[in-house]
Amino acid sequence: xxxxxxxxxxxxxxxxxxxxxxxxxxxxxxxxxxxxxxxxxxxxxxxxxxxxxxxxxxxxxxxxxxxxxxxxxxxxxxxxxxxxxxxxxxxxxxxxxxxxxxxxxxxxxxxxxxxxxxxxxxxxxxxxxxxxxxxxxxxxxxxxxxxxxxxxxxxxxxxxxxxxxxxxxxxxxxxxxxxxxxxxxxxxxxxxxxxxxxxxxxxxxxxxxxxxxxxxxxxxxxxxxxxxxxxxxxxxxxxxxxxxxxxxxxxxxxxxxxxxx
Numbered sequence: 259x260x261x262x263x264x265x266x267x268x269x270x271x272x273x274x275x276x277x278x279x280x281x282x283x284x285x286x287x288x289x290x291x292x293x294x295x296x297x298x299x300x301x302x303x304x305x306x307x308x309x310x311x312x313x314x315x316x317x318x319x320x321x322x323x324x325x326x327x328x329x330x331x332x333x334x335x336x337x338x339x340x341x342x343x344x345x346x347x348x349x350x351x352x353x354x355x356x357x358x359x360x361x362x363x364x365x366x367x368x369x370x371x372x373x374x375x376x377x378x379x380x381x382x383x384x385x386x387x388x389x390x391x392x393x394x395x396x397x398x399x400x401x402x403x404x405x406x407x408x409x410x411x412x413x414x415x416x417x418x419x420x421x422x423x424x425x426x427x428x429x430x431x432x433x434x435x436x437x438x439x440x441x442x443x444x445x446x447x448x449x450x451x452x453x454x455x456x457x458x459x460x461x462x463x464x465x466x467x468x469x470x471x472x473x474x475x476x477x478x479x480x481x482x483x484x485x486x487x488x489x490x491x492x493x494x495x496x497x498x499x500x501x502x503x504x505x506x507x508x509x510x511x512x513x514x515x516x517x518x519x
Contacts, residue, residue: 260289260296269303272416275402281359282402286409297414298477304417305340316486317341318474319397320466321418322410323459323490336460337410338470339418341486347398347422352519353498358400358421361498363516364491365442365506367456367463368395368425369432371485375467377475385467388483391429392437394514396506397488398422399495423488426506426514434510438462441509442492446502454492463489 260268268285275282285292285300309315323336347353355361372390400421403412413419440456460466466489471481481487498504503517 260292264289265296265300266303268415269300269307272300272402273304273307275359279356279359281404284403284407284409284412285415286411292411292415294411294414297411300415301339301417302477305342308342308344313342313344315340316343316346316484317488318470318481318485319418319420319423319488320459320470320490321413321420323463323466336466336469336490337414337418338473339414339420341420341423341488345420345422347424347516349424349426349515352517353398353422355498355500355518358398360401360406361421361518362399362495363498363504364397364399364495365444365452365454365493366395366397366488366491367437367440367442367459367508367511368393368423369463369467369487369489370429371481371483371487373483375471375481377480378472380468380471382462382464382468385464385471386432386437389432389467392432392435392440392511393430394426394428394506394508394511395488396424396504396514396516397491398424398498398516423486424514424516425486426508426512428508428512428514430511432464437464440492440511443507444493444496445505445507446496448503452493452496456492458492459490466490
């Protein structure tokens with residue numbers, strides 16, 4: 259467990275790395291005693307600061323939602339980060355890669371909530387009842403840690419390595435689609451480079467949303483009507499470079515585009 263002063267210092271280091279585009283060494287190297295609670299508190303310090311500067315929380319993302327990623331990190335549950343309005347990017351506006359350090363993209367079946375979710379007792383049925391729409395999405399991930407040399411507490415403290423997101427135009431009621439059986443194909447510059455299915459996310463992305471609702475309550479956070487939830491990637495993460503044009507096509511949901519300059 260770290261002191262409040264050290265948490266503040268590490269939060270400031272991460273914020274400066276994001277502003278300057280100059281990465282920092284892993285927090286876990288300099289502070290091997292850091293734990294998950296420390297990491298989430300560091301994340302929240304920076305989120306609160308950004309809110310104080312005018313940002314709004316518009317949702318959350320779930321990370322480490324595949325068994326392979328959990329095994330790689332040596333953990334048995336996902337992690338989460340915040341989505342802010344200023345993180346949203348758009349299909350019709352190429353994203354400057356210079357705004358990021360090591361940008362990658364992930365293909366995700368996103369959710370828009372139409373009602374508040376319960377907290378500690380949230381179930382998958384609660385999620386399905388509360389979801390207004392299932393949407394095609396791409397998450398833009400990044401790390402403020404040199405060369406993606408991260409351990410669990412590094413990524414949690416760094417807002418679960420989240421940097422941006424884009425939503426496609428499709429909106430489908432969860433009652434009109436088998437949410438755990440949505441195939442996705444990712445093309446880069448016209449070439450298929452990854453394929454996956456929504457059940458890569460904990461067997462069912464709805465499971466990830468229910469986990470998130472339960473988890474965030476312990477930090478005084480609730481998932482509200484209107485929130486966007488990105489439950490985890492259907493495919494491996496893909497590096498993004500200037501000139502790349504990505505199109506993720508989802509069965510039943512349609513496409514979402516993201517380009518870089």
